[in-house]
Amino acid sequence: MIYLDYAATTPVDPEVAAAMIPWLGERWGNPSSLHAVGREARAALDHARDLIAAALHCDYGEVTFTSSGTEADNLAILGAMAAAKPDRPRLVVSAIEHPAVMECARRLERQGRPVTFVPVDPDGLVQPSALAEALGPDVALVSVMHANNEIGTVQDIARLAGAAREAGALFHTDAVQTFGALPIHVRGLGCDLLSVSAHKIHGPKGVGALYVRASVPVAPVLCGGSQERERRPGTENVPGIVGFGKAAEIATRVRDSECVRLTMLRERLIGRILAGVADARVNGSRTARLPGNVNVSVPGLDGAAILMNLDRAEIAASSGSACSSGSIEPSPVLRALGLPDDLAASAVRFTLGRGTTDEDVDAAAAAYTDIVTRLRAQLSGEAGTVHQLLWRNPARYPPASARRTR
Numbered sequence: 001m002i003y004l005d006y007a008a009t010t011p012v013d014p015e016v017a018a019a020m021i022p023w024l025g026e027r028w029g030n031p032s033s034l035h036a037v038g039r040e041a042r043a044a045l046d047h048a049r050d051l052i053a054a055a056l057h058c059d060y061g062e063v064t065f066t067s068s069g070t071e072a073d074n075l076a077i078l079g080a081m082a083a084a085k086p087d088r089p090r091l092v093v094s095a096i097e098h099p100a101v102m103e104c105a106r107r108l109e110r111q112g113r114p115v116t117f118v119p120v121d122p123d124g125l126v127q128p129s130a131l132a133e134a135l136g137p138d139v140a141l142v143s144v145m146h147a148n149n150e151i152g153t154v155q156d157i158a159r160l161a162g163a164a165r166e167a168g169a170l171f172h173t174d175a176v177q178t179f180g181a182l183p184i185h186v187r188g189l190g191c192d193l194l195s196v197s198a199h200k201i202h203g204p205k206g207v208g209a210l211y212v213r214a215s216v217p218v219a220p221v222l223c224g225g226s227q228e229r230e231r232r233p234g235t236e237n238v239p240g241i242v243g244f245g246k247a248a249e250i251a252t253r254v255r256d257s258e259c260v261r262l263t264m265l266r267e268r269l270i271g272r273i274l275a276g277v278a279d280a281r282v283n284g285s286r287t288a289r290l291p292g293n294v295n296v297s298v299p300g301l302d303g304a305a306i307l308m309n310l311d312r313a314e315i316a317a318s319s320g321s322a323c324s325s326g327s328i329e330p331s332p333v334l335r336a337l338g339l340p341d342d343l344a345a346s347a348v349r350f351t352l353g354r355g356t357t358d359e360d361v362d363a364a365a366a367a368y369t370d371i372v373t374r375l376r377a378q379l380s381g382e383a384g385t386v387h388q389l390l391w392r393n394p395a396r397y398p399p400a401s402a403r404r405t406r
Contacts, residue, residue, distance in 0.1 A: 002315045002360045006200075006292060006353030007149055007177060012243070013202040019246040020204065023239035031236055032227060041238050048245025052209055055248040056194065057185040064210045064228045065241055069176040069197030072210040073100035075221055075232060076172045076193040077143060081108060083217035084140035088169070090114040092134050092142045094126050095336040096151075098174055101143050114138070122337050123285035124153035131160055135167040145174040146194075147182075150333045150349060151284030152293025154178065161190035170216060176200055176208075180251030181259065181290060192216045198240065202354065203247030207240035254354070262291035262352050269294050269350060269361045276369030283334060283347060292352035296368075297334075297343040301375055306348050309371040315364050318349045 003011075029041035046060075053060045066072045081091055093105050095117045105115045116134045120126055126144050135142070142164040147154045161171040172193035175184055180201035186194055193216065198207040212218055212231065224233025266289075273280055273296055283295040297303075303319040310317050330344030350364060 002363055003355065004350040004352060004360065004364055005316045005318050006356075007152075007290075007349065007351035008318055009199050009205065010202045010353055011355070012204060013247060013250055015250060016203055016243045016246045020239045020243040023242050027238075029238075031238060032225070044238060044242050045236055048241045051245035051249050052196070055179070055184070055252045056196070056211055057187060058211055059214065061229065062186075062211055062214055064212055064231045065236055065244075066208040066210055066232055067206055067237070069174070069195050069200075069208040070100040071232075072195035072197070072208040073098070073172075073174055074104055075210050075218065076195060076212075077101060077104035077141065078107075078221045079218035079231070080141045080170055080172065080193060080216070081113065082219035082221075088138055088140035090116065090136070090138045090140060092116045092118060092131070092139050092164075092169070094118050094120060094144045094155075096120055096124055096148050096153075096333045097143065097145055098149055098176070101145070101174060105143075118144075120153075120336055123288070124148055124151050124283075124333070124337055125285060125288065126155055126160060128156075128159055128163055131163050135163065135169065137168065139164075139167060139169040141170045141172060143172040143174070145176075146178040146184075146189075147175075147290050147293075148284065148333060149177050150331060150347075151295045151337070152177075152290035152351075153284040154182070154288045154290060156288075157189045157191060161192075165190060177290060180248070180255060181262075181292070183255070186211055186213070193218070198244035198247055201247045201251040204240045204243040207237055207244045209244070258354060259291045262356070265352050265356055265358065265361050266292055266294055268358070269352070269365055270296075272362065272365030273368055276365060277372050280372075281343065283337065283339065290351075292356070294350040294352075295347055296350075297339065297347045298372055299342060299346070300379065301346045301372060303346045303348050305375055306346070306368070306371055309375070310348070310364075310367060313367045313371070315367055317364070318351075319347060 029037035031041040031045045049060055049063050052063050091105055091108055093101055109115045118126055118130050118134050144155055144160050146157055157173050164171040170192040173191050174195045176197045179196040192213045194211040196209050199205040218231055220231055222233050227233055270282055277298055280296050280298050283297055307319050330341045334344035334347055
């Protein structure tokens, strides 16, 4: 299998697994306990927190561990809005946020809180002028993700955060896709809150963290004990957090060289796809883009059918569309770029990582070109859409999941 879905998750690094193993066996203490076994667990937790803080260039006490990037986003949005002053009831988010942020915004709307969704340009970028138009004295929090998980567009967070700060609002960014891929200096970005996750950087699943700038008020969204400076109750996942710390340490060490290598592979893959499929289009910015993200669409085809054929060719990729109840709904992110439904529904996302080679990229481009050619030939020979063919001919296109993943 050629794995090109690193934006969804990454394999656990062997060094990370080795660091975790003792905390799954002979070391079992609760880090809140005062005895020696508990103090040992607390020391491991502290060391991991130091490593995450070093990777983010923040203070040790500004890192709060969570169960995931999703929980970190929830704590940032719901916690900051719950702690906001009554005269600042409004939330501002971009139109292409991850569901972990977007669903928080919709929940607040249902509760009667005003929410403004800022549009993006055709490259998926939030223009400072668009954000400035949305800001006002009633805004408590602005949330714009550092890089989009589908199209890889990287936002100018420092500039956007500066605009929010001038308006007296806090600024949160979901950096789940950029942590370990790009340098992150929270002071330089100017953000007040920043979410990260372990399993995107070859760490374990089920662990995340939220950077909270000192003195920024965040109300807990869970009820319980006083762990994590009373921001996130519940006994910490020591094995997972130890693995997160080791993964962050490794990612920081290899980040710069991997950024250069993956950017070259990304451009190689894009070049080969565009050479093989003349009318393919790349979604998202070609320059302000994550090193390993390639999102492409072709007119008239169905992304799910392309993905299923890629899977049969032993190439793992993902889609910009979600499959549900037998019908394909175009991605809200791609719709926000202004793509027509047929192009949005045909999107396929290849995301590259540490294990990706030149040969993997060449094989993926050749397979994608061949699949598009064959599906078009089939479509020209039968009435209906490729999606209809998919459901009329299950033997040729067996059911498989094409659900959009982070």
